[in-house]
Amino acid sequence: MDSAALNALASSDPAAYRRAIRDWIATNLPPAWRSDAIDKVDPTLEELKDWEARMYRAGLWGAAWPKEYGGHGLTLREHLIVSQEVGRVPMPESVNSIGKELAGPIILAIGTEEQKKRFIPAILEMREIWCQGFSEPEAGSDLAGLRTRATHDGKVWRINGQKIWTSGGWRAQRCLLLARTGTLEDRHKGLALFALRMDAPGVTVQRIKQIDGEAEFAQVFFDNAPVEEIDALGAPNEGWKAAVRVLEIERATNRMYRAWRLENELRHLVSACRADPNLATLLSDPAYAQRLAQFRIEVEVLKRYVEGAVEDLVSGGSIGARGSLMKLHWSEAHQRFVALAMELLNQASLPPPPEVRAAQRRFRKAYMRARAETIYAGTSQIQLGIIADRILRLPRAA
Numbered sequence: 001m002d003s004a005a006l007n008a009l010a011s012s013d014p015a016a017y018r019r020a021i022r023d024w025i026a027t028n029l030p031p032a033w034r035s036d037a038i039d040k041v042d043p044t045l046e047e048l049k050d051w052e053a054r055m056y057r058a059g060l061w062g063a064a065w066p067k068e069y070g071g072h073g074l075t076l077r078e079h080l081i082v083s084q085e086v087g088r089v090p091m092p093e094s095v096n097s098i099g100k101e102l103a104g105p106i107i108l109a110i111g112t113e114e115q116k117k118r119f120i121p122a123i124l125e126m127r128e129i130w131c132q133g134f135s136e137p138e139a140g141s142d143l144a145g146l147r148t149r150a151t152h153d154g155k156v157w158r159i160n161g162q163k164i165w166t167s168g169g170w171r172a173q174r175c176l177l178l179a180r181t182g183t184l185e186d187r188h189k190g191l192a193l194f195a196l197r198m199d200a201p202g203v204t205v206q207r208i209k210q211i212d213g214e215a216e217f218a219q220v221f222f223d224n225a226p227v228e229e230i231d232a233l234g235a236p237n238e239g240w241k242a243a244v245r246v247l248e249i250e251r252a253t254n255r256m257y258r259a260w261r262l263e264n265e266l267r268h269l270v271s272a273c274r275a276d277p278n279l280a281t282l283l284s285d286p287a288y289a290q291r292l293a294q295f296r297i298e299v300e301v302l303k304r305y306v307e308g309a310v311e312d313l314v315s316g317g318s319i320g321a322r323g324s325l326m327k328l329h330w331s332e333a334h335q336r337f338v339a340l341a342m343e344l345l346n347q348a349s350l351p352p353p354p355e356v357r358a359a360q361r362r363f364r365k366a367y368m369r370a371r372a373e374t375i376y377a378g379t380s381q382i383q384l385g386i387i388a389d390r391i392l393r394l395p396r397a398a
């Protein structure tokens, strides 16, 4: 079925639309790429780019983006259906999630017509991978303290400074860059957002090695790096407003499939435990059963948060500070769950059966990655601060 036929099903028969997406994934995803596969192989970057471009052509990426910019012209409701089906299957994470889930939405919201026509199709077709250049060595939680400067030399903007923790910076063609146009004292007033070319002269990328052996992050240095006027996103002094919108999207609808992927992790853990006599016994221990049931409840709560947010957005509402509730909820719950998974899997029989070895490999990685989940997109303390200020409206301590 081509994307036009799939998109037509969305309004005529949503159940068939869902089934068609499920079938497409089952037919096209190489089984060895699933993170629950016993004989798992890691796809290369080129294979992943090709896979995501195929997903787009089939109608699975860009469902809710306007047709005039290459999207499929549906709504966030269909994006949610796609996300639920993507979440059900433990497929590789997108290598362009910053392009698709942060840069794309903000360009659609504040970009010029020309920018939308240029950037959006390039993201969907995987011709341009994006990274996010917000954090700096002296500005993480306190983003308004960032020092990377953007000055206009009469012809182009010139960028000087340094970013850090730039996920996927080494593979990106574009950077969603937040830089200072005013003085440091202006704080959030003198900031601007840019679509910087990563191959521009004066841009140096250094990869950073992580505890799990991978080098997904980079630090990026800018030495008079040029940004053309046509690549400035929004007004020069409105970067803060745009950045806050990016962060709200990041906390609420980024990786909309997450709750369904967490459900898949829970199922995988339980089925791996059932394959091992030692672990099967532990599953019926009331203390473990209680903790597993607790996570099941937390996943259901997260699903309702996401579904509620989608309904509100479709009816013209905004996400606002609610994104902080969602971010805090999933990151803290997931951290507890992967710690529980490791506690269980470490008590496997020796030698562990292949199903348990596959689960150990998956959850060891998930355990280490989850350490970062309460840090990126704003730490748990920052989310608690936003919830206290903007949702509960608690008074500040004198």
Ligand SMILES: Cc1cc2nc3c(=O)[nH]c(=O)nc-3n(C[C@H](O)[C@H](O)[C@H](O)COP(=O)(O)OP(=O)(O)OC[C@H]3O[C@@H](n4cnc5c(N)ncnc54)[C@H](O)[C@@H]3O)c2cc1C
Binding pocket: 131, 132, 133, 134, 135, 136, 137, 139, 140, 141, 142, 164, 165, 166, 167, 168, 372, 373, 375, 376, 377, 378, 379, 380, 381, 382, 385
């Ligand atoms: C896996 C991962 C991927 C990331 N990817 C990107 C990316 O692609 N692009 C990007 O720009 N950044 C990225 N980041 C950076 C991330 O946004 C920052 O790490 C985060 O904002 C925290 O900033 P910091 O590390 O400077 O810590 P700090 O801000 O120095 O915080 C240190 C500690 O102090 C606490 N703290 C700080 N301020 C307050 C406060 N006001 N109230 C209470 N407690 C406070 C924090 O909660 C934390 O525990 C990534 C981070 C991680 C871990």
